[in-house]
Amino acid sequence: MSWATVSARGAARWAAGHPWIYRSDVVSNPDAPGIVPVRDNRGKFLGQALCSPRSEIRLRLLERSDAPISPAWWQAQFERCRERRQTIDANAWRAVHAEGDGLPALIVDRYDRWLVVQLLSAALETQRGPIIDALRATFHPDGILFRHDVPTRKLEGLDDTVELAWGNVPERVEVREGDVRWFAAPWTGQKTGAFLDQRDNRLLMGGLVPAGGSALDCFAYHGSFALHLARRAGAVAALDVSQEALARGAENAALNGVTNIEWIGGDAFDVLAEWGKDGRRFDVVVVDPPAFAKSKAHVAAALRGYHEINRRAMHLVAPGGWLLTASCSFHVPRPQFLEMVARAAAGTGRRFTLHRILGPGVDHPEVITIPETGYLKGVILRAD
Numbered sequence: 001m002s003w004a005t006v007s008a009r010g011a012a013r014w015a016a017g018h019p020w021i022y023r024s025d026v027v028s029n030p031d032a033p034g035i036v037p038v039r040d041n042r043g044k045f046l047g048q049a050l051c052s053p054r055s056e057i058r059l060r061l062l063e064r065s066d067a068p069i070s071p072a073w074w075q076a077q078f079e080r081c082r083e084r085r086q087t088i089d090a091n092a093w094r095a096v097h098a099e100g101d102g103l104p105a106l107i108v109d110r111y112d113r114w115l116v117v118q119l120l121s122a123a124l125e126t127q128r129g130p131i132i133d134a135l136r137a138t139f140h141p142d143g144i145l146f147r148h149d150v151p152t153r154k155l156e157g158l159d160d161t162v163e164l165a166w167g168n169v170p171e172r173v174e175v176r177e178g179d180v181r182w183f184a185a186p187w188t189g190q191k192t193g194a195f196l197d198q199r200d201n202r203l204l205m206g207g208l209v210p211a212g213g214s215a216l217d218c219f220a221y222h223g224s225f226a227l228h229l230a231r232r233a234g235a236v237a238a239l240d241v242s243q244e245a246l247a248r249g250a251e252n253a254a255l256n257g258v259t260n261i262e263w264i265g266g267d268a269f270d271v272l273a274e275w276g277k278d279g280r281r282f283d284v285v286v287v288d289p290p291a292f293a294k295s296k297a298h299v300a301a302a303l304r305g306y307h308e309i310n311r312r313a314m315h316l317v318a319p320g321g322w323l324l325t326a327s328c329s330f331h332v333p334r335p336q337f338l339e340m341v342a343r344a345a346a347g348t349g350r351r352f353t354l355h356r357i358l359g360p361g362v363d364h365p366e367v368i369t370i371p372e373t374g375y376l377k378g379v380i381l382r383a384d
């Protein structure tokens with residue numbers, strides 16, 4: 001059997017609850033990717049890991065015991081994931097959240113009867129067959145799609161193709177989320193077709209809009225916040241740079257019989273600055289930008305971007321109004337995000353009070369010892 005051997009520092013990471021062991025803490029590992037037993041440098045068995053010989057993240061802890069990683073093992077893991085998501089009031093959710101669910105590098109999003117999957121490690125690729133069989137046995141989907149068009153696959157020496165893994169997957173899927181419905185685009189949409197992580201926050205914001213009030217959904221994608229806001233608001237502005245997303249947004253509005261959303265194409269930085277000058281105000285503003293920090297090297301620039309967009313958004317919040325602001329950069333930790341929001345508020349000369357600190361829903365579990373699982377953070381503020 002081909003073992004991997006890790007240094008004391010590597011072993012200490014696992015003991016402290018983080019599943020990754022970097023190249024520099026691996027004494028030896030097999031040449032080929034796969035699932036390997038791991039021992040420390042005194043020969044003590046530590047567990048089984050996904051081993052990616054070309055990646056900086058060389059080992060990812062999969063199982064602490066020596067139980068065989070069989071199709072039945074995968075199915076037991078997926079059943080456990082399914083169990084914890086039973087309270088979700090929607091037909092789309094993240095079914096497997098990688099490290100957050102103890103299944104490193106594996107993303108599975110469920111859109112009604114279809115699954116969209118990402119295998120983000122070379123070792124997981126060796127498990128394609130068992131994973132597909134176990135997903136079918138657990139979720140009984142009509143089809144499974146690989147959305148492998150993500151840059152992290154390149155770091156593992158893997159291709160970036162979008163391919164049907166099994167059955168059929170339609171171009172778009174109707175999703176129900178609370179009382180709102182929208183179309184996800186599994187083959188071509190951003191991420192795996194939609195942003196499932198903000199579901200709870202969308203439901204929450206829908207309830208904060210004053211009846212007949214005004215709302216702005218900034219970085220709206222296909223309007224998933226806007227549709228919730230539109231149920232009580234008199235008028236909603238939904239702003240995004242992607243025409244494709246906005247076109248689907250308009251279809252989503254029609255699907256819900258909603259006519260009070262204006263779809264606006266443009267760069268949020270420019271539009272918000274212009275509206276600030278014009279003195280426009282909204283009772284609710286949502287700011288849900290893309291990840292500005294794609295790597296650790298970009299954190300300082302990202303924080304400047306977050307600060308600027310938040311400063312501009314805060315000017316647009318009417319007295320007594322609400323602001324939800326979020327970041328999905330896992331390189332920006334929650335304390336730094338909160339500090340940035342406070343600085344942006346200070347710069348406006350207005351008083352904002354903290355209503356809620358937000359994270360993702362139960363389908364994106366954030367493990368307290370794995371900061372990378374807590375990529376989505378946000379706050380709801382109220383303007384005086």
Ligand SMILES: C[S@@+](CC[C@H](N)C(=O)[O-])C[C@H]1O[C@@H](n2cnc3c(N)ncnc32)[C@H](O)[C@@H]1O
Nearest residue numbers: 195219220221224240241242267268288289290
């Ligand atoms: C995190 S997603 C928003 C998700 C959305 N709020 C939801 O709940 O489905 C970020 C969105 O910002 C858009 N975007 C990126 N840069 C932008 C910019 N400079 N101005 C406006 N929109 C932008 C992307 O097209 C994408 O739809």
